[in-house]
Amino acid sequence: MANLVITIDGPAASGKSTVARLLAQRIGANFLDTGAMYRAVTLAAVKAGLDLEDEEELIKVLDDSKFNFRIDKTMTSISIDGLDVTEEIRKPDITANTYYIASSPKVRAKLVQMQRVIATDKTKIVTEGRDQGSVAFPEAAVKFYLTASLDERARRRLNELRDKGYEENSETIKAAIEARDKSDSGRDVGPLVPPKDAVIIDTTNLTAEEVVEQLIGRLKKRPTLEFKPSRIWIEIIQIKGQKIWYWLARWACRLLCLFAFHLRFYGTENIPDKGGFLLVSNHQSYLDPIFCGVGLKRHLFYLARDSLFDNRFFGWLLGSVNTIPVKRDKADLSSIRKVIAKLSMGQGVCLFPEGTRSIDGKIAPFKAGFGLLARRAKVAVVPVLIDGAFECWPRHRRIFTPGSIVVCFGRTIKAEQLNKMSDRDLAKYLTDKLKIMQCQCRTKQGKISYDYQPLSAEAIGIEK
Numbered sequence: 001m002a003n004l005v006i007t008i009d010g011p012a013a014s015g016k017s018t019v020a021r022l023l024a025q026r027i028g029a030n031f032l033d034t035g036a037m038y039r040a041v042t043l044a045a046v047k048a049g050l051d052l053e054d055e056e057e058l059i060k061v062l063d064d065s066k067f068n069f070r071i072d073k074t075m076t077s078i079s080i081d082g083l084d085v086t087e088e089i090r091k092p093d094i095t096a097n098t099y100y101i102a103s104s105p106k107v108r109a110k111l112v113q114m115q116r117v118i119a120t121d122k123t124k125i126v127t128e129g130r131d132q133g134s135v136a137f138p139e140a141a142v143k144f145y146l147t148a149s150l151d152e153r154a155r156r157r158l159n160e161l162r163d164k165g166y167e168e169n170s171e172t173i174k175a176a177i178e179a180r181d182k183s184d185s186g187r188d189v190g191p192l193v194p195p196k197d198a199v200i201i202d203t204t205n206l207t208a209e210e211v212v213e214q215l216i217g218r219l220k221k222r223p224t225l226e227f228k229p230s231r232i233w234i235e236i237i238q239i240k241g242q243k244i245w246y247w248l249a250r251w252a253c254r255l256l257c258l259f260a261f262h263l264r265f266y267g268t269e270n271i272p273d274k275g276g277f278l279l280v281s282n283h284q285s286y287l288d289p290i291f292c293g294v295g296l297k298r299h300l301f302y303l304a305r306d307s308l309f310d311n312r313f314f315g316w317l318l319g320s321v322n323t324i325p326v327k328r329d330k331a332d333l334s335s336i337r338k339v340i341a342k343l344s345m346g347q348g349v350c351l352f353p354e355g356t357r358s359i360d361g362k363i364a365p366f367k368a369g370f371g372l373l374a375r376r377a378k379v380a381v382v383p384v385l386i387d388g389a390f391e392c393w394p395r396h397r398r399i400f401t402p403g404s405i406v407v408c409f410g411r412t413i414k415a416e417q418l419n420k421m422s423d424r425d426l427a428k429y430l431t432d433k434l435k436i437m438q439c440q441c442r443t444k445q446g447k448i449s450y451d452y453q454p455l456s457a458e459a460i461g462i463e464k
């Protein structure tokens with residue numbers, strides 16, 4: 001990462017780009033205009049005639065087109081598939097459509113990652129946007145947030161457009177800026193907010209040069225602008241290391257399962273190839289998270305009660321294999337947010353909504369609540385049945401005994417279907433559905449089945 005990162009965030013036409021460019025020139029830094037990146041993706045999507053509300057298509061355009069972002073002390077130049085689009089992305093119709101791209105959590109995640117990569121080999125960088133100090137570079141040495149009155153911002157944007165030959169009227173511009181302010185500040189991911197530790201400057205009555213003088217004055221006052229060790233490199237290594245560690249851990253678990261259990265999987269094709277999904281499983285033993293994840297290509301995130309993190313080593317181990325601590329018996333908003341964020345970023349999360357391990361092998365009623373997570377993140381739910389784990393490791397035993405275990409991934413419930421059910425109906429439906437799967441699974445294996453009457457008509461109907 002750059003040794004010195006300075007972030008400048010603020011609403012549309014608050015003067016960020018001009019000021020950031022001038023500041024970069026003055027201090028000999030590179031200048032990154034992150035708005036240009038959102039504009040470039042918008043242009044590519046518009047040109048490809050994509051449905052801008054379809055996040056999967058937007059991600060695809062990001063993957064399929066070759067974006068090249070070059071930065072120096074005065075500008076961020078952009079080409080798509082070898083074609084320079086630095087000017088074209090400034091057209092008003094592209095500006096109007098950036099909303100869709102900027103609201104997509106997956107696109108944002110990718111662009112933020114690219115911004116960090118761009119910063120890695122720069123000695124100094126001034127980066128401007130909406131979320132630079134809050135999300136992309138929370139460790140930045142200095143953060144600024146520029147504002148200006150709506151009238152002044154509309155005046156600046158009008159002049160800028162006239163210079164480029166576009167004729168617009170001031171009321172239209174004002175309305176467009178207001179709409180952008182609203183969508184930039186109101187979105188769930190990377191919203192426009194002044195970072196907590198930012199210096200806020202109202203530029204309404206200041207020229208760009210005056211603002212730059214103020215920024216330089218602030219920079220000089222910073223006692224230590226000497227360079228921190230490269231946080232972003234550490235982060236990149238952590239991300240890569242995390243993936244390798246998860247892979248190693250899964251192989252260790254596979255070996256355990258190979259030697260200790262006869263483990264069979266059914267329905268793994270029901271796991272989406274990409275995009276977020278919520279696995280909802282019955283809970284029979286401590287090893288259930290392993291049984292759910294060990295046979296899948298996709299990585300899973302898990303939840304575990306926070307007391308398990310009390311032991312430092314075990315807590316570290318759990319965290320290192322994607323486990324999020326959750327407070328038991330109360331609404332833990334921070335973990336709820338983390339889970340929604342993971343799902344929204346296209347990850348899989350595994351939950352055991354019974355809340356505790358089975359006392360007799362049978363499935364207890366699921367607690368409602370997980371429906372909210374799936375609905376908020378707009379992801380599918382995959383029911384999972386584990387059978388045999390209770391016989392291998394019932395809750396009254398201290399250690400497991402080898403045995404035969406079956407893991408069945410049931411038919412996916414799509415995000416749109418979830419909207420038609422209340423959380424309680426969904427919990428009831430999935431409890432019953434897994435009970436039916438369990439009975440069928442046990443009968444097929446020649447085991448004694450459980451008596452689960454009565455079951456809901458919907459669950460029986462679907463399974464017949």
Ligand code: C5P
Nearest residue numbers: 034035036038098102129130131180184
């Ligand atoms: O700054 P500029 O007007 O070029 O940005 C275009 C759009 O890109 C903004 O309206 C905003 O929605 C989005 N954007 C963003 N995050 C950034 C930079 C820009 O969401 N870091």
